[in-house]
Amino acid sequence: xxxxxxxxxxxxxxxxxxxxxxxxxxxxxxAPARQIAQDFEKDTGHQAVLAFGATGKxxxxxxxxxxxxxxxxxxxxxxxxxxxxxxxxxxxxxTYAVGRLVLWSxxxxxxxxxxxxxxxxxxxHLALANPRLAxxxxxxxxxxxxxxLLDAVQPKFVQAENIAQAHQFVASGNAELGFVALSQVMKDxxxxxxxxxxxxxxxxxxxxxxxxxxxxxxxxxxAEAWLKFxxxxxxxxxxxxxxxxx
Amino acid sequence: xxxxxxxxxxxxxxxxxxxxxxxxxxxxxxxxxxxARMRSWWKGPLAAVVAMPLVLPPTVLGFYxxxxxxxxxxxxxxxxxxxxxxxxxxxxxxxxxxxxxSLPFVVQPLQNAFEAIGERPLEAAATLRASPLDxxxxxxxxxxxxxxxxxxxxxxxxxxxxxxxxxxxxxxxxDKTRVVSVQIYDHVEAMDYAAAHGLAAGMVVFSFLVLLxxxxxNSRGRRx
Numbered sequence: 148x149x150x151x152x153x154x155x156x157x158x159x160x161x162x163x164x165x166x167x168x169x170x171x172x173x174x175x176x177x178a179p180a181r182q183i184a185q186d187f188e189k190d191t192g193h194q195a196v197l198a199f200g201a202t203g204k205x206x207x208x209x210x211x212x213x214x215x216x217x218x219x220x221x222x223x224x225x226x227x228x229x230x231x232x233x234x235x236x237x238x239x240x241x242t243y244a245v246g247r248l249v250l251w252s253x254x255x256x257x258x259x260x261x262x263x264x265x266x267x268x269x270x271x272h273l274a275l276a277n278p279r280l281a282x283x284x285x286x287x288x289x290x291x292x293x294x295x296l297l298d299a300v301q302p303k304f305v306q307a308e309n310i311a312q313a314h315q316f317v318a319s320g321n322a323e324l325g326f327v328a329l330s331q332v333m334k335d336x337x338x339x340x341x342x343x344x345x346x347x348x349x350x351x352x353x354x355x356x357x358x359x360x361x362x363x364x365x366x367x368x369x370a371e372a373w374l375k376f377x378x379x380x381x382x383x384x385x386x387x388x389x390x391x392x393x
Numbered sequence: 394x395x396x397x398x399x400x401x402x403x404x405x406x407x408x409x410x411x412x413x414x415x416x417x418x419x420x421x422x423x424x425x426x427x428x429a430r431m432r433s434w435w436k437g438p439l440a441a442v443v444a445m446p447l448v449l450p451p452t453v454l455g456f457y458x459x460x461x462x463x464x465x466x467x468x469x470x471x472x473x474x475x476x477x478x479x480x481x482x483x484x485x486x487x488x489x490x491x492x493x494x495s496l497p498f499v500v501q502p503l504q505n506a507f508e509a510i511g512e513r514p515l516e517a518a519a520t521l522r523a524s525p526l527d528x529x530x531x532x533x534x535x536x537x538x539x540x541x542x543x544x545x546x547x548x549x550x551x552x553x554x555x556x557x558x559x560x561x562x563x564x565x566x567x568d569k570t571r572v573v574s575v576q577i578y579d580h581v582e583a584m585d586y587a588a589a590h591g592l593a594a595g596m597v598v599f600s601f602l603v604l605l606x607x608x609x610x611n612s613r614g615r616r617x
Contacts (some may be wrong), residue, residue: 180588203581203583203584204581204582206584207581207584224603241418246447271478271479271484272564274564277565277579277582278580279583280579280582280583282552300534304566305564305566306564306565306566307564307565308560308565308578308579312561315456315459315561316459316564317467318480319459319460319463319464320464320465321459321463321481321482322482322564328577332418351570381576
């Protein structure tokens with residue numbers, strides 16, 4: 148085979164294999180994101196490379212040149228902040244999921260379906276994500292103050308750095324119960340293990356999780372395709388299946 | 394310059410490092426002595442076990458400590474049986490974890506120092522009818538002084554710098570488990586970079602001074 152022909156074939160081959168989109172995904176959304184990425188690849192031919200982590204850490208990395216093209220944040224403040232600072236593309240921001248807070252215990256029957264267990268206070272440790280860092284932690288504090296239980300329960304707080312660690316504290320039994328994301332304890336539309344109280348949405352500000360295209364994703368077809376797919380009914384069905392609202 | 398929460402974290406960190414270092418010297422010295430005098434086949438495996446915390450990532454070590462010391466873990470069952478409750482989320486739990494985590498940093502300098510003494514000074518002490526215990530305290534310990542110095546400083550500094558384990562089993566409770574490294578991490582995650590820089594700068598200066606003291610004291614010890 149002649150060399151120019153080989154070169155031509157190579158160019159054609161790379162052009163056909165779409166450029167993958169680099170997505171930074173909030174840890175609480177990792178399970179649905181994996182599933183959506185599979186469907187995305189099947190349906191559009193584009194590939195999505197996912198990295199999971201804390202939104203605050205992603206913010207620092209993005210501001211310092213990380214190669215992410217899309218951010219699926221755990222809150223709505225970080226994408227807005229990135230947009231204001233010129234690190235994200237204006238007009239691409241939207242809410243891809245609204246998280247639900249749940250009071251969960253790994254023990255069956257420990258948490259009743261009205262959350263009375265909080266009032267009785269018969270536990271040593273209550274795990275929650277650090278309210279200063281994590282939207283789910285802030286929502287948990289809001290809910291407890293709305294119920295006028297904050298002062299009584301606060302001395303029993305054990306704070307995790309993120310919602311994944313809060314889940315670990317409860318799952319390992321070190322904390323009898325804790326506030327986690329419904330998405331962490333829900334599988335195929337129902338509670339996986341233990342006992343839980345889904346905190347009524349009117350007890351705290353909605354936990355909006357926003358997505359945005361970052362500066363590195365400017366003009367990348369795969370990045371735009373990923374956001375478009377995230378809005379599709381197919382992706383939304385997956386998102387709802389994990390206990391988010393949208 | 395530092396907020397009250399920062400100061401509380403600094404105080405707690407110093408307390409944790411001090412308690413841990415004292416315990417490590419108590420536990421580490423007999424282990425190092427034993428290892429240094431050991432001639433049997435068991436020396437290799439035992440030294441490897443002591444060095445293990447160097448290999449395991451701290452968050453991994455912390456995760457397994459959380460499982461072991463939790464209500465379903467053997468250590469957790471034991472501490473509950475003793476009536477002291479569970480160790481995670483308590484100062485005591487952090488001390489236990491730090492002792493495990495910093496063990497090689499204390500045992501290895503001590504072991505090296507004991508090995509460097511050799512058999513002769515101890516044999517001489519024995520011929521002068523010193524008991525093994527007497528020989529240990531009046532011959533081995535003074536001769537191993539640089540080793541004790543290195544072990545103390547490394548154990549202390551390493552505990553101050555500990556992060557991953559505390560993060561896993563601490564629960565970030567003010568005055569109980571919220572140490573400086575976790576506080577810095579919180580500042581960074583909350584995007585309060587000014588507060589993070591202040592604490593981090595303090596930590597850098599502190600570790601520089603500690604290590605400088607180590608080198609100065611050690612070189613002076615060698616000259617005298």
